Amino acid sequence: MFNPEKFRQAFPYFKQADAVVYLDNAATTLKPQALIDATVEFYQSAGSVHRSQYDEKQTALYEQARSKVRRLINAESEQAVIWTSGTTQAINTVANGLLPHLQVGDEIVISEADHHANFVTWHQIAQKCGAKLHILPILDNWLIDENALLACLNARTKLVALNVVSNVTGTQQPIAHFIQLIRQHSQALILLDAAQAISHIRLDMQQLDADFIAFSAHKIYGPNGLGVLAGKLTALEQLQPLQYGGKMVASASKQGIHFAELPYRLEAGTPNIAAVIGFNAVLNWLENEPFEAAEQYAVELAEQAKVRLKKYPNCRLFQSPQASSVLSFVFDGIACSDLATLLAEQNIALRTGVHCAMPYLARLGVSSTLRLSFAPYNTEQDLNLFFTALENALNLLE
């Protein structure tokens, strides 16, 4: 059974007198005490990881975090977990790592539903290597057009990089089905941008036949500056390292360099140890929470918000076809930024703007939206406070 009150108590933010009603969880989640304690403990200790005999304790925690990520996404022994600074760096690691293998005439597939981390990266890589970029359209229900995907797959398709859950509408793509289609009709490598998906759905690397998945720790109660690139060893081995330096070589001499095995080959330099050890504590804590029930609770709050927003005749909702804890909307005739400013003045934190997804917003036919995104620590009281503040703001603006 999910206990929202107990879950909320794990987050010290709510004990602060000036805590806002935080409804911007798709941007980043709040941090549990477990993360703060583990981070403080690390910074009160000495040393690094994988460097000396005396740093065994830190190294053990650091590698335990990797095992916990493996468990989170059900990775198997033929798959590796690489630490990055976030989803963006994970996608860039794949994109730049594949660059030497890409050439004029190759084809890359992305979609209108992508965050700039995926969209801009592959756009730039395609320009650099002269590959053709297919941008799959999204249908009126915000799902990627399956026919367009089928139509563009061929022997020259080298990579398909798709968003699993949208940060704008919360739409979940039928990604397992798309992967099947891609496998049937091409030899392409498949990358999943799971930045949003990681906190909403159970990703199973053994069932999803993707080559790479990317996500950020800060979207799932973890620290900033840490992300994961997980993937099949056979796919990761094809990547030219994004960075060169310490700990990523097996040997270096005047005669030549031999890279270390994965994951270390793609993790040059001193890593963000505090973040990894902090994330270990977060995953430890999270393992004792009922993932699906917690998500369901957040989705129900969002569903209530949708019902209440629909009562405003000038409110346009951009709803995903599935129930989701993320929703975007606009009030016709009112600038999103004006509304967001008046809401912020009343301690309501929600997101407004283009959500780093300009192609998606262009498809929605708007220049910005307001976005509510719920987490399991939100409450019905948060919802009521939001609607009281919204009512006040609309009274001032209309």
Ligand SMILES: Cc1ncc(COP(=O)(O)O)c(C=O)c1O
């Ligand atoms: C779908 C999606 N992809 C990628 C990113 C980029 O994540 P980060 O900025 O943590 O690298 C985000 C962040 O909002 C996102 O929502």
